Each structure stands twice: as structure tokens, then as C-alpha cells.
Amino acid sequence: MTTTAQDNSPKRKQRIINCVTQLPYKIQLGESNDDWKISATTGNSALYSSLEYLQFDSTEYEQHVVGWTGEITRTERNLFTREAKEKPQDLDDDPLYLTKEQIKGLTTTLQDHMKSDKEAKTDTAQTAFATNNVHPVWLLRKNQSRWRNYAEKVIWPTFHYILNPSNEGEQEKNWWYDYVKFNEAYAQKIGEVYQKGDIIWIHDYYLLLLPQLLRMKFNDESIIIGYFHHAPWPSNEYFRCLPRRKQILDGLVGANRICFQNESFSRHFVSSCKRLLDATAKKSKNSSNSDQYQVSVYGGDVLVDSLPIGVNTTQILKDAFTKDIDSKVLSIKQAYQNKKIIIGRDRLDSVRGVVQKLRAFETFLAMYPEWRDQVVLIQVSSPTANRNSPQTIKLEQQVNELVNSINSEYGNLNFSPVQHYYMRIPKDVYLSLLRVADLCLITSVRDGMNTTALEYVTVKSHMSNFLCYGNPLILSEFSGSSNVLKDAIVVNPWDSVAVAKSINMALKLDKEEKNNLESKLWKEVPTIQNWTNKFLTSIREQATSDDDVERKMTPALNRPVLLENYKQAKRRLFLFDYDGTLTPIVKDPAAAIPSARLYTILQKLCADPHNQIWIISGRDQKFLNKWLGGKLPQLGLSAEHGCFMKDVSCQDWVNLTEKVDMSWQVRVNEVMEEFTTRTPGSFIERKKVALTWHYRRTVPELGEFHAKELKEKLLSFTDDFDLEVMDGKANIEVRPRFVNKGEIVKRLVWHQHGKPQDILKGISEKLPKDQMPDFVLCLGDDFTDEDMFRQLNTIESCWKQKYPDEKNQWGNYGFYPVTVGSASKKTVAKAHLTDPQQVLETLGLLVGDVSLFQSAGTVDLDSRGHVKNSESSLKSKLASKAYVMKRSASYTGAKV
Numbered sequence: 001m002t003t004t005a006q007d008n009s010p011k012r013k014q015r016i017i018n019c020v021t022q023l024p025y026k027i028q029l030g031e032s033n034d035d036w037k038i039s040a041t042t043g044n045s046a047l048y049s050s051l052e053y054l055q056f057d058s059t060e061y062e063q064h065v066v067g068w069t070g071e072i073t074r075t076e077r078n079l080f081t082r083e084a085k086e087k088p089q090d091l092d093d094d095p096l097y098l099t100k101e102q103i104k105g106l107t108t109t110l111q112d113h114m115k116s117d118k119e120a121k122t123d124t125a126q127t128a129f130a131t132n133n134v135h136p137v138w139l140l141r142k143n144q145s146r147w148r149n150y151a152e153k154v155i156w157p158t159f160h161y162i163l164n165p166s167n168e169g170e171q172e173k174n175w176w177y178d179y180v181k182f183n184e185a186y187a188q189k190i191g192e193v194y195q196k197g198d199i200i201w202i203h204d205y206y207l208l209l210l211p212q213l214l215r216m217k218f219n220d221e222s223i224i225i226g227y228f229h230h231a232p233w234p235s236n237e238y239f240r241c242l243p244r245r246k247q248i249l250d251g252l253v254g255a256n257r258i259c260f261q262n263e264s265f266s267r268h269f270v271s272s273c274k275r276l277l278d279a280t281a282k283k284s285k286n287s288s289n290s291d292q293y294q295v296s297v298y299g300g301d302v303l304v305d306s307l308p309i310g311v312n313t314t315q316i317l318k319d320a321f322t323k324d325i326d327s328k329v330l331s332i333k334q335a336y337q338n339k340k341i342i343i344g345r346d347r348l349d350s351v352r353g354v355v356q357k358l359r360a361f362e363t364f365l366a367m368y369p370e371w372r373d374q375v376v377l378i379q380v381s382s383p384t385a386n387r388n389s390p391q392t393i394k395l396e397q398q399v400n401e402l403v404n405s406i407n408s409e410y411g412n413l414n415f416s417p418v419q420h421y422y423m424r425i426p427k428d429v430y431l432s433l434l435r436v437a438d439l440c441l442i443t444s445v446r447d448g449m450n451t452t453a454l455e456y457v458t459v460k461s462h463m464s465n466f467l468c469y470g471n472p473l474i475l476s477e478f479s480g481s482s483n484v485l486k487d488a489i490v491v492n493p494w495d496s497v498a499v500a501k502s503i504n505m506a507l508k509l510d511k512e513e514k515n516n517l518e519s520k521l522w523k524e525v526p527t528i529q530n531w532t533n534k535f536l537t538s539i540r541e542q543a544t545s546d547d548d549v550e551r552k553m554t555p556a557l558n559r560p561v562l563l564e565n566y567k568q569a570k571r572r573l574f575l576f577d578y579d580g581t582l583t584p585i586v587k588d589p590a591a592a593i594p595s596a597r598l599y600t601i602l603q604k605l606c607a608d609p610h611n612q613i614w615i616i617s618g619r620d621q622k623f624l625n626k627w628l629g630g631k632l633p634q635l636g637l638s639a640e641h642g643c644f645m646k647d648v649s650c651q652d653w654v655n656l657t658e659k660v661d662m663s664w665q666v667r668v669n670e671v672m673e674e675f676t677t678r679t680p681g682s683f684i685e686r687k688k689v690a691l692t693w694h695y696r697r698t699v700p701e702l703g704e705f706h707a708k709e710l711k712e713k714l715l716s717f718t719d720d721f722d723l724e725v726m727d728g729k730a731n732i733e734v735r736p737r738f739v740n741k742g743e744i745v746k747r748l749v750w751h752q753h754g755k756p757q758d759i760l761k762g763i764s765e766k767l768p769k770d771q772m773p774d775f776v777l778c779l780g781d782d783f784t785d786e787d788m789f790r791q792l793n794t795i796e797s798c799w800k801q802k803y804p805d806e807k808n809q810w811g812n813y814g815f816y817p818v819t820v821g822s823a824s825k826k827t828v829a830k831a832h833l834t835d836p837q838q839v840l841e842t843l844g845l846l847v848g849d850v851s852l853f854q855s856a857g858t859v860d861l862d863s864r865g866h867v868k869n870s871e872s873s874l875k876s877k878l879a880s881k882a883y884v885m886k887r888s889a890s891y892t893g894a895k896v
């Protein structure tokens, strides 16, 4: 009899690394260096309740939260009240240089805070709890709010259909660099936390570059990255106005799954990818019957769909129905006896529609005199982080004027129909307002998901609510929540008359009508538990289904390492393919000519005597001479996939196929001509040796079908001539088998660096290593370029045997075989860059034309956000030391 051993060990929980813009805490430093004051932040309630759920209630997941600390402020004692008060000038003037000990102390305080939260929130201490699961991202530079600028002043407005004139000036450039660093800092922190098998979940528009950065950082094809976008995603007509639109999309498509609040946002995102990245998308329905897209971009796939966020309905009901809140509700009711109460709670920014709401309320009072004196609008507007910006100040004035004019027109000495509170209110007051309301009015002109709407419906679902059960909700059609709360009274906030009519109708609903509405609405409120589980379950399913397919991801090129290696190397060799690498693929081969930017970069590379630059292309000599050799004679050239070579700073070409029988050309040409006749739009490019049949300009399906047929036909006889038939980018090429780009690479690497080539002479593998290149950057996009990469890999293996002790500080020989295309492309290259634009940016970086922070690239940062060990990092360290001394001296009264 056989027995199966039972596995009694506790099931390992799935680890989730949850990346949020800011930890859910407001952090203040008291008078002494370790006096940390931690309190809960306001805003983002839905997201933070998802974190709480994963932290305290979920039995399936072990959560790790990675987030910026937010602006850390200091407090000072108020001499009169003895209370600690925040120093207002802190954020701009007071650099928060924290010592290592302080950073450690604060991390422990945060961990402890989370633990005591747990003890307060769970009944038992049984749940296995992940200690050290809060991972702060330190960015302690002076003016800490700098990290918000690009996200808040450029991305946020565009995502809400507000176009600020952007001139890509110095200021915006600096904001962008800080934005890149912000994302880099997260990548670095995740690097410290990540374990194989973890799911990384990234939230919202501060972290749009992070998915791709993580792909660059981890050479782990199984890494699973999900991204949820909480804000709206605008139509492509708006999105494409962002100067950094491509970098943003490139950053995001590093995720396996990108999810939005509703189908319109995901559709807009997909059209941005199609338009700006040349992506294709297949649409289908997901398990919740909403649209999902498989977006193919740079040859890889990303799943795009939507899942509206929810709220913690159980907690809200628990918090909203207490004795304390009962009494608050009663006092509000007494204050407005015999009046209907309309409530609104919004942040005071231009998209929340407070102005539209006031205008509609004014119209309502004008249109329905019978309601005057019978209705009060309690509007709570909470200040935004940008309270002092000219736009907010203007908006504040506009709101005040409207409130005054309504109250003077329709109010009297005893009563003002609009009660406007410009302040943050505590949670209990907010819940009391939700409970007391006869109507909730939401007129935002754009938002991702309005959680006030969801919370209101939740509170109104409670029967014992002082006759307020089921009171109605008027909701803007431009709010993301209108896609979820389909049975709300939906209005266009720009149409004051229509909103006024809806207010009148809503206030007149009888009990049965209200109950009817509420019973439908209540079913439509998503819970945060469901939302969290659904997102994580589907990403896990995606991961397992992907596991069945053989999946190898190529990491993105680590550009900071490349730059460092470049700077230190003395014998640098560049091996560049041309089409699809240095220049984008276009319909007409004759139109694919070098850009001015490419010339500048090549010129700068050529000007450095340590560099040897070769273009190794499928193009013929005529094309390469005309557009490259003629303008930059220092370039080495190889034409027709290795058939011809022209050495650097030399005019003459050498034919490596001179002795080959070319009789095959007639036969191949005949077959290609037959297919050209049958396929409108196709044509033959006749080079000296190779023949290329192009079908980019044909009807795609027909072109592809005939290309397959042509290839088979050619393969049936080309073996006799020892020819290779190659599948290129919308082309089929034929050339002799014994020449290929790899052979050229072999010749160039096994060669004394900087010495002229004796092309017809054989290769010597006996050269001392210090005469051969110590840095080789090889870039190519196509199947034929794989020969170059393969050759470099072979040489590297050989050197490992021959020169095991001569590796560089990065543990290799400075070889960078890099494919141009997606991470999921099948390749033997060691890294990838997505497209020719990224290629130029990378080369620009080497010649000093581009900043490291122009695009994200995985850089190690210090706790202040400077590149580690850089000049600015060292300067900042000194400043920090001086600062700490000054501070401690000011405590003790000593002079420094």
C-alpha cells in the first residue's frame, strides 16, 4: 500500500509589491532628531483602503508597500499653546537632510505604525503578518515638492483635458528630469525588495515610466507587472500634445497588464499606442464582459482593459452609523429644519465642476421660485496641493463671487441658500453630511472615479438612516463613476438648465421611486475587496497562461552602465545596422535617408580617435556611399549583408563574393518577377549580388500570403546554389550563404583596433586582448542582425576561456549586442532598445548630447535623488554634514 505524504507546511502567500505615489502617511519631524509624528493622509481613500485590505484582511497575499514619504516637514512648538505646529516655509527652504540613523529610525517608526494599525484593526493576532513591509522611497532634496511638478503640472492637466501652453523650456525640462528620477528611485527601491515570483502592482500617473524601468532592471523574464491608472486617460488628440508622449507610452508598455477605470479610457489609451507607437490591437471581451485589447507593440504583447475601483462599503457603513454620527446628523437637521439639504464635496480644482454646480444651483433657484428658502446647498471644497497657483486663486475668486451673488439674490438675513466651506473636513463630519443629504450633487467636468458618489450610495443603502434611505444622486456624465452608477440621475454639468431641472425632479421623487433607484444603484457599487481581488486574480491568471508559452524577455539596455563603460573604454567598436536601427522603417526604401540628428551623432562619434564606427547593412554600396560614406568617410561600411566591405577612412570597396557563381540571379529574378506580377504594389530591388522582393506597399494579407509562397518556391532550388533566403521586414531577400553580417563582425573584432583592414587576409585569433576592442556596441533590428549578435556571443565565450581574468569591472568584456524592438522579440541579443528614436537617444547620451534623465534608464540614486557617487551627490553629502552640524549647534546654542 502506498501513502502519499501530506504537505502540512503553511501555504506560502503570493507576495505583492504595491507601488503608490506616496505612503498613506503624513510625516513630520518634531524638535529632536528622532521625534517622528506619523498621521494618516487625506485623499486617495479608495486606493488606501485597498492597501489596508491587503494588509489586514487578505489571507492570500503578502503585501509590500513601496512609496515616497511625501514632503517631510518639521514642527516647532507654539509658545502660546504648547502645541507642535508645522513650519510653513519648510518645503522650500529647509533641506531635509536626514542622517543614516534618522532614515533607519523613521523606517522603523513607519513599520511599527503599520503594525499598531493592524492590532487596532484586527480582532486576532493570528494572521501571519509580514514585518518590514513598508519600504519608503527617499527623495530628500531641498524643495521636496519638486517631485510633483511634472506629474501635477504637465501630466495631470493633459489627462483632464486642460492644455497649458508647453514650450519644453528649461523649467519643464527640469520637471521632466525630476519625474524620471522619481521613477528611477522607485525602481531602485523595488530592486531591494523584489523576489522572484512577486507581482508588482503600480498605481497611477506619477509612475508611468516604472514598468519599463523594471524590465530594464531585472533580467527576469517571469517578472509580472500590473499597472492601474486611477485618473482619466484622454483622447489621443489631447494625449499626443504632450511633448514626452512617446517616452510615457514606452514606459507604460513595459507592463504585462494596463488597466483603466472604464472602457473609454482604455480605448483612448489603445488609440494612443496605435497612433504613436505604431501598435496593433485585437479587441475581445474579458470575463466581466468588458472590452479588452491585446496590444502588440514593438513585437510584444500587453493586455489592456478596465476595472472600475470600488470602496470599502463594510467599513463605511460601520463608520457612518455610530451614536456620535447620529447626533451630528440630528444637529445638521435641526440647523436646516424643514429644508431640503443638497450636499457636495469636491476638491477645489477646475475639473471638479464647483463653478458649474453653483451656476446650476443659481439657475434652479431662478427657474423654480417655489424652492427658494426651502433648499440649502452645503458645499465643502477642499483645498488642493496647488492652493497658491494663479489658476486656483482665480477659481477661488470665481467661486466666492458666485456664492455671494446667489446668497444676496436668493437669501435673506436669516438664511443663505449656499453654505460654502473651503476646508478639509474630518471624516465624521463628511459621513454626517452623506447621511443627512436629501440629494448629492456631483458635477465634475472630468474625473477618473468619483468615490464620493460611491460612498454616498453606500451610506444611503442603510435603512435606519433617519428617513434618508435611498435619497438620490445627480452625477455628471463626465465623471468616471457615471459608467458604474448607471442608475444615477446623469447630467451634463455644462447645461445649467438641464441640471436645474434634474435637481427639481430629484427633490420631488416619492419614497417608492427613491427606493427603486437606490436598490439598483446599491448593486452597482464595486467593493474595494472585489476590485483588489479581481485585479490580482486576473494578473495571476495571465502570468500562468503566459507560463505555458515559451516566453523569454530581453531586458532593456542598461544605459547608465553603457555610458560608464563607454567612458572608461579606450578601444571602442560600433557595429550598426542601418534600416530600422538608425532610421525608422518607411514605405519607400529610397525615402529612408539619415536624419540631421543622426549625422550629428555619427560625426561626434567619428571625431573621437578611440572610436571605430561601422555600418553593416543589407543596402547596396551605391546607397551607403551616397548617404553615409560620401558624407562621413571615417565610417567603415559593409553592403548587401556582408558581400562588400569598405574600410574606415578609405574609398575602395572589396567584393567578398568575387569568386562566387552568380548564375542563380537569373533564376531568382524570374521567380520574383512572377510574384511581382501577381502581387500589385510589390517590386524587386536589384543590388549587385542580393535580390530583394518588397511587399510593404501591397494589400497586407495578399503580400504576406505571396511572400510565404515565394519563400517556399525559392527554397526548393536555392540549396543547389548554396543561397540563403531571408525573411526581412516586409521583404524576401536572397544572397550567397557563406557571407553574412556575422562574418564581418568576426573580422572586425578579431582585429588590431585602429589599424587598416587587410580584408582579403584571414582572421587571426591569436591577437593579444589589449589590441582588440574593449567596448563593442552592436545594434540591429532584423533577422539578419542576429548573425552579428551570435558572433559576438561566440567571441565572448571564447574570451571567457582564453582571458578569464581580463574582464572589466562589470564582469564582462564590454560587448553589448542590442536588438531594436520589443522585450519579447525572439533574439540572441543581450538587451533591447525599442526603436530608432531610442537608439539615437542612447548614442546621443554617449556623445554628450542627451542627459541621462532625458529618458528613464535605471540609475542608482542616493537618498536625495542624485546619481550615486556623482559630483552633485558628493556636494550634497557635504552640504548635509554642514547642515546637521548647524542644526545641532542651534539646539545647543553653540556657534559654528
Ligand SMILES: O=P(O)(O)OC[C@H]1O[C@H](O[C@H]2O[C@H](CO)[C@@H](O)[C@H](O)[C@H]2O)[C@H](O)[C@@H](O)[C@@H]1O
Pocket (backbone or CB within 6 Å): 577, 578, 579, 580, 581, 584, 585, 586, 587, 588, 589, 590, 592, 616, 617, 618, 619, 620, 685, 692, 694, 695, 696, 728, 729, 730, 731, 733, 782, 784
Ligand atoms: O540591413 P539593413 O540596413 O537593415 O537593411 C535591410 C533592408 O532594408 C531596406 O528595406 C527595409 O527598409 C525599407 C525602408 O524603411 C522598407 O521600405 C522595407 O520594407 C524594408 O524591408 C532595403 O530596401 C533593403 O535593401 C535592405 O536589405
Ligand SMILES: [Mg+2]
Pocket (backbone or CB within 6 Å): 577, 578, 579, 580, 581, 780, 781, 782
Ligand atoms: Mg535593419
